[in-house]
Amino acid sequence: MSTAASVLVVGAGLAGTEAAWQIAAAGVDVELVEMRPLQRSPAHHSDQAAELVCSNSFGARSSDRAAGLLQEELRRLGSLVISTADHHAVPAGGALAVDRGHFSGDLTRRLADHPRIQFRRAEQRQLPEEGRIAVLASGPLTSDPLAEQLRAFTGREDCHFFDAASPIVQGESIDMAVAFRASRYDRGDADYINCPLSREQYGAFREALLNAEQAPLKDFEQDTARFFEGCLPIEELARRGEDTMRYGPLKPIGLWDPRWGDVNDRDLRRARRAHAVVQLRQEDRAGRLWNLVGFQTNLRWGEQQRVLRLIPGLERAEFVRFGVMHRNTFLESPELLSPTLQFRRRPSLLAAGQITGTEGYAAAVAGGWLAGTNAARLVLGLEPIVLPRTTMMGALTHFVSEGSAGGKGSFQPMPPNFALMPPLPERVRDKRARYGSYRDRALRDLDTGPVPAAMRSMPAATGGHGEAA
Template identity: 50%
Template structure:
């Protein structure tokens, strides 16, 4: 009989173990708490929500809402518990976090096909046919060392230095130009132009912006390679002009001159529907980021699909390590799931756990693992974290990950609705396919 291990009983690990067990296979589920705790967890229960108690919006016209509907079609223990213990939260799905995690813990501990093992894993087990690693953003130091050996030291990151990402549709492209410094490249960057007056206003608000307080385990984050943009600004008014807002080597085709300052936007996906603000990692509070970054003329009406942050978060460079099936390229019997793959948010973490579980089940049955359609939110996320790119920054579910419709639709909400309907139809077909 083939042996399966799931390492980590967070949202992703819980989903993976449950999926495998529900299909009649035995699985060993490892969880280090309470033997070893983390700086963020407060209990020893599975699927503990350590930050917000909200799993995001319910509407299918939101990224998290659509992803949750897809998860329902695949059979999700997380959503089942969330529905049972939901609390009023307007358009969001929020839960009583203690009852939610207790329900999942009891379900898994009492499942006849799941053996729960409370111990810290410090090495990659060699006595299992399949292993799913779902240890999350606070993976223990000892196991992180082993993951470095497994993936290659350069493919494991310990801190997020995330710059905001905007929906390209909401950028005012008349307020800048495409181009690379000194004419090198093929115009891969959009340069948001600022005059001296606009820069002054932006700078003054940036240095006054309210920041998120650091947690104790994040104190080591600030090294020169990922200084928050506001920290750079506090070193002097000219600092940004020699850093991320440097105009050197750029000529505005409208004026034939070098701009006073620029903010460069770089494509985050191959379609160019997502654009990240180069060098703008930040500890500003989310409302402050929106307020201050919209002082950049081209971003005056921008929609931010991901806001910036710098925080403790262990994650692999999935685009170099994983296949779209979530299997390792080098060791196909080892899969990764959850935030350690570079997805962000509760729903995304849980959804990748379902996919990893599905693919282990298929391999246990002697079948080929599957990749969800890229027209689905889950498929879009998986494609994003595994498609070629120099560096992966974690991503949350959003509609810019989905391919365009076959026809042009001007109304933004209608366009999202049509994409959501397409996604759910394609996910229904995928749900039928994985069992066959």
């Protein structure tokens, strides 16, 4: 195979596997480079492509759930990874879970046997040369030499090498009869949602944090987490003293709810001011997602839900994402990527998977599908695809390319969720019916929108995008 005429794909994880397959299915040669087993990742245990590291589940299968809708969109677009997952599915209630060994082994064989894919075992230590069409799908554990190349290419501030993400809740699930909108000292607009705690509520919340069960860190994360003082878990702050949180993210100073009375009355302020305040910051431009400020945590997810619902105003909070503390590499994608997943500074280079700031297996596959499809289209002289925002794939891609409302440096990884999608024309109060309406609109727009027409413009001799596993 002539590498000059092929697309380079770096990384044979879920995103790289999907990208390589879509490129080859479009009739374009692929050079797929994977560093394992020559260079081991601290999280992987085999040299198989698309190895599932943390779980064997792709999330809920039902298409009226966010992960399930993403799976269904990928099925309709001919995803190799999702069709292979369906083939190797194991009983898991309402989730799509797979036999890990058979799943990865099958995909590895499919890649190795494809006549247009050169599967090469080597460490990619440098970014592809400028002008070569390539997909960067090296994942959150990108090797140090390539990570250093990324820092040089993007600017050091645009690469994060420790992921400390706070939980995110749906705005409509916050009880605004208890919470209030305000910014500290009334500076600017009332941009934050604030949940006030009395002395007794604060004490109970701190005690619950101290006694909650933590998620175990992997061996390769422990040293990093031990010395990562710049972004401590909220439970660690609670351990460091009774008032440590109150002088940190739960500081009540400068926050006043007009319902408490006249803010200029000093005696009233002294009597009624909250003992502590949990602040939530807007995560998306539409104001439907809210991030708990300073609440990065290493608690187990079930414990997070239990403990965080002790916060007044969050008793019925619906969590879009739970907090995580682990080593990670992801790009400041809104500063770097377009909705086609091309780097703005170098359109011949595309990114896919968790390195772009999406979370979850299905989201990684979706990024691989889009980056691979667009890389093939660039080779063939066709315009890259932009997915409709009304689809889950398009909503995720829009989020990582346009970003959150917090500005530069505030971007954090995001899983698929319905709050990323544009609102429905009419409000649907029942949650299950509302999610069903999102699904119906997404699949209709996927089937009748610009994507099918773009696929028809691909050469007829490609073998198509729907080859079954």
